Amino acid sequence: MNGFNRRRAALCLLVLTLGLLCAVTAAGTLLAGQAMVTDFTRKNLPPCVPFLFGTDWMGRDMLSRTLTGLSLSIRIGLLTAAVSAGIALLVGACSALLGGWVDGALSWFVDLVMGIPHILLVILISLAFGKGFAGVVAGVALSHWTSLARVVRGEVLQVRAMPYVQVAEKLGLSRWAILRRHLLPHLLPQFLTGLVLLFPHAILHEASVTFLGFGLPPEQPAIGVILSESMGYLTTGKWWLAVFPGLSLVGVVVLFALLADQLRRLLDPASVHE
């Protein structure tokens, strides 16, 4: 029974994806200097041996630029997803535990935030924070918490309605004890999965908003910036400027999505059956 099975595979995949993401982040950080080096003797090179992803019109190595951009994306993704999840936890728990008009007001606010198309909301918040790094981080962090907040609220309400929690309340167990003993263990898996599921969205929206010009400044080698710049060179056939950075971004996002999937598979009690 200890051979290859799905859960074991999930665990392996989890470790593998984590390792890959760490490696990309580390490589990007190390190559940050190289990503800015311009050399006009080697401009516009298609992919070749020393420059696997080619070079751009200023002779910059696209591989280093892509890796630096990815590491930037991953770090922003982690930061924004964490902040977003924190807000979600706070709003969801307050909504469910305080109830009454607080619940009504918060639910209304969640509806409001969900009513504005995501990209538009990120743009608006980014503008309010003056664009740039602060803008895009605030934009993504303050706009992605709504669905997770709803999940948290629903879960807390569900747990509170369960007979064993009701009994615990009647027995005079303190609010804090109930929170710690009954709520947290139930909530944690859901919350963790929700948190990891936020990464891909956060990364994609950061890149999108930067691409539109509301995010990271043009001098940063962010994926959004790279792709936005590549637009001007596509019609002249410099496909590598767009294909490789974009493909790498897709790869990183897929890795995060897989990570979330494996985590859910391991944490979900319903998956005990094969």
Place this chain on the structure above:
Amino acid sequence: MQPVLEVRDLSISFTQYQGGTRRRVLPVIRRLSLTVTAGEVVAVVGSSGSGKSLLAHGILGILPYNSQMEGELIYQGQPLTPQRAARLRGREIALVPQGVTYLDPLMQVGPQLRRGRRDAGARAESRAVLERYGLGRETEERYPFELSGGMARRVLIASAALQAPKLLIADEPTPGLDARAAGRILGHFRELAQEGAGVLLITHDLELALTIAHRVAVFYAGETVEEAFAADFPAGRLRHPYTQALWNALPGNGFTPISGTQPGPGEEGPGCPFAPRCPRRAADCAGDIPLIEAAGGRVRCLHPEGGKTP
């Protein structure tokens, strides 16, 4: 007479994950044996959560994908393969499930009974069968959520009676009904048996089962421990200590609770699963216990009540 259904040493198990990444096979039904003949009501009695429903699903060939089934199923003298079960279910073999959740919540009763047929004959049939169970024409237009508990049960029986089955499997058909309504529902099963069907009634309620069953198979921790005639119960001719304890636990017979709890799936040790709770347990109960003929019935016990009779 050739039995309609014969079940020999049936086992059904699930594959499950335990403690993170370890996988194990969990037996829910082990060594279950019973026979049903035409015109007879056989009750399978076991406590709730002992996997009795799986017996019904196993016979019909509709077990979930993560389960395995072993043992022999014989229907009308021929092995009941999954292919054969697929051909027969809904024709000769019918199921009466537990309750209203077994009806499509978004489909009216009439079309559900007719299973996609739209001709006048099908309409007449469904109307007639509803009428037989005291349900008016308007029932056809109702959605399941508009049925009361008793009505829903009668619709489910009607759906089985519509097929004029040779084997009817009723899976816990009465929970949530008061004694009178439950009695009426069970009466319908007896009626169908009198018309020639073999009826397999799966229930946790021994008292209720005894009101209509001819024979009773008692189910404990996934095994049949005894097959007895209904008449054996009041006559004190029971063979297995668990059956005796079950009988004594009824309100009319002393209301004596059985101490201890039934082992869950995968918790049974080797030997007799009832041994830890058994007043008659002996050293050899830890070994293999075969199902033996005793006093006209069958029992899985080395030291049956009333001694061994060959």
Place this chain on the structure above:
Amino acid sequence: MKHRLLFTGKKFFRMALLLLGVSLAAFLLMSASPLDPLQTNVGQAALGTMSQEQIARLEEYWGVNEPPLRRYLGWLGDVIRGDLGVSLLYRQPVTQVIGQRLQNSLWLMAAAWVLSGLLGLTLGVLAGARRGRAVDKLIRGWCLLLSSTPAFWLALVLLMIFAVWLKVLPSGLAVPIGVDAASVTLGDRLYHAVLPALTLSMTGMPGIALHTREKMIDVLESDYVLFARARGESNRSILLRHGLRNVALPAITLQFAVISEIFGGSVLVEQVFSYPGLGQAAVTAGLGGDLPLLLGITVVSAAIVFSGNLIADLLYGVVDPKIRRGAARA
């Protein structure tokens, strides 16, 4: 009937309240921006050469020194009279700009909406019905890949393949260049909308497909499907009679929930294809600090999203027998 009307009325009131909230939130965010519209639109150099009076006039035009509250109340008062203000960049009434742009975008979004719905539902049902098989794995993988792909990059790649290499589709705009508006045919419009619509539908599809798949699996594991199987119904009959019927209700919700996503995607896709739609106008307005236009677009898009939710709720009431019959008897 009275019950339904009350329900609808309440929903409308809630929607109006939400729109008010959206406009206030959007307005506050925009006026909190430290970015100076004069700097962005006129430029530091040009400002330096201007006289104090000229600058003051410009500041008044861009509404720089007006207290935010008064500005908002003024805007709200105009809105009640049906006036969304004048776009500062286009120098046209906002309603007119949005009207024109929306016409272009509506083509695109409607096509993408229908396509993503049909495709998503079909693939979701198929994957759910064949759970764990190769088809399911293929569809799930494809959806994972698509949902991990930024819409604008997908647009770039498709543009590269179809417009630059194969040269079979135009690289942008809604109509051919150099042709006057009167002689643009429906064919021209469709020809120009194919790529953007296709890209856009790919952004909405994976969500619908994956959710439909989950729901389909729930349905197929339900008691009533088990009973249908026990009654000898074939897999085909179960899928068509019970599966589709029970997937239809959540599909309505999904289909209308995806509107917001498609709108968001249109902002990116229109930017890549230089398609003169609402999304592109939003980007222009945002970059240029055109407060009235961006505010107008935000409110209109939120109104579309909320209307979608409302329609889904009302449709649900018509389709779901529990609500339909329940309300009829109440």
